[in-house]
Amino acid sequence: MIAVTRRRPELGLLFWVAALGITGSVAVAAAEVAGFRPQQLVIPVTFVVIAFALHVFLAARGVRGDQLLLPIAAALTAIGLVLVQRLASNLLVQQLSWTLIAAGAFAGTILIPRDLTALSRFKWTWALLGVLLLISPLLPVIGREVNGARIWLGVGTVTFEPWEAVKILLVIFFAAYLEEFREVLAQTQRRFGPIPVPPVPYLVPIVAMWAIAMVVMVFERDLGATLLFLGIFLAMLYLATGEAFYTLIGLALLLVGGFVAYHVFAHVAARVDIWLHPFAEDVRFGIGYQLVQGLFALANGGLFGAGLGNGMPDRIPVVWSD
Structure with missing residues (x-):
């Protein structure tokens, strides 16, 4: 019989992660032209359910491992979901699907004997x-x-x-x-x-x-x-x-x-030249465009940015990837 363990530090941190994911999603939705709609909470709430389900699973299996790993991974995932919602909301369901697959793989590593x-x-x-x-x-x-x-x-x-x-x-x-x-x-x-x-x-x-x-x-x-x-x-x-x-x-x-x-290699030389001379006339509107826009964004919003929904990511090509 597997002894149930109490993982209180992990549980407490997951509440903070839940707050991060839900408030971030609401902030992004509120900044959109259409405004916030309750159905937009479905994905962040689903993510929170997945995170707490993993916590219950670990406790039920009697796992005594590090209680920081799950909250850290969940926090990074929450940030990723919020950013995908902001940058490419059409990919949000796909991102959540990969999150569910990753959670299943995580649970599998606990169930499989660790030799x-x-x-x-x-x-x-x-x-x-x-x-x-x-x-x-x-x-x-x-x-x-x-x-x-x-x-x-x-x-x-x-x-x-x-x-x-x-x-x-x-x-x-x-x-x-x-x-x-x-x-x-x-x-x-x-x-x-x-x-x-x-x-x-x-x-x-x-x-x-x-x-x-x-x-x-x-x-x-x-x-x-x-x-x-x-x-x-x-x-x-x-x-x-x-x-x-x-x-x-x-x-x-x-x-x-x-x-x-x-x-x-020409592509290596191009990367170095972009780094050394990002504002050169033949670079800033071509191969160095994204780097220059990033520098402008850092100058305008500082290290922590202008806030969810207040930036201009539409100025960056393929922003959901870069």
């Missing part, structure tokens, strides 16, 4: 799946290019970004690999000056995974994901070994790679 050793035993399987998903947007028929970045998969009318699954798979691989070989990587006796040099056979697989991901993502023109992947790689390597030199070497490689990419 983490099973994950580590199949680390190379997760690595292979991660690489295949990275490559998949480059394939014909299923690969989709949107706004210059080929990072999407399309099946019929449904498109999704496989990078979200790749992050999970490669983090599992890195964690399993580093857990198995952390002592070899951290306690090596060989050094090149102040830099520890672990046995090459132990370092090659993880560096190869990183290199494959970097090359694929450069060709997919998704620089943000490339930087995120590198950050995950370096952070986990540092946590496993405690050697700051690995992080410094990784950052140095990033700078060298960025310099080379700037001179080789």
Whole structure:
């Protein structure tokens, strides 16, 4: 029999999340030309029901885990729903549908026996799946290019970004690999000056995974994901070994790679030029338009913006994405 646990801190925080989601939705609706209509509360109230249902589920299952994780995830989801309502209300039902799917996946992780050793035993399987998903947007028929970045998969009318699954798979691989070989990587006796040099056979697989991901993502023109992947790689390597030199070497490689990419890939050079010279005549009304509008918005509304419903997001192309 499962003992019911009382998760009072979590419950209290969820009331604040509920207030955030509902008041945010009402504020957006009130700022619209048509004004607030009671039926507009259906989606935020549905979200609140989902959040509290997860709380009841955790308590009923006797889960004694961290009581901050669910409220934090729920708060971010509430903010996302409010912003989608403001920027593209026609996508709000779709956003709520994904929220429901995510809640089901969350509950599934509680119901499924958590034998983490099973994950580590199949680390190379997760690595292979991660690489295949990275490559998949480059394939014909299923690969989709949107706004210059080929990072999407399309099946019929449904498109999704496989990078979200790749992050999970490669983090599992890195964690399993580093857990198995952390002592070899951290306690090596060989050094090149102040830099520890672990046995090459132990370092090659993880560096190869990183290199494959970097090359694929450069060709997919998704620089943000490339930087995120590198950050995950370096952070986990540092946590496993405690050697700051690995992080410094990784950052140095990033700078060298960025310099080379700037001179080789036109889309990388364009991103850097936009950042350096956003108000140049040939940039601010072209490829740098969105960045310039963002700077104007920050100057006008400050760090926290002008308030829900008081901005001018319609001036930004594809604002619901950017």
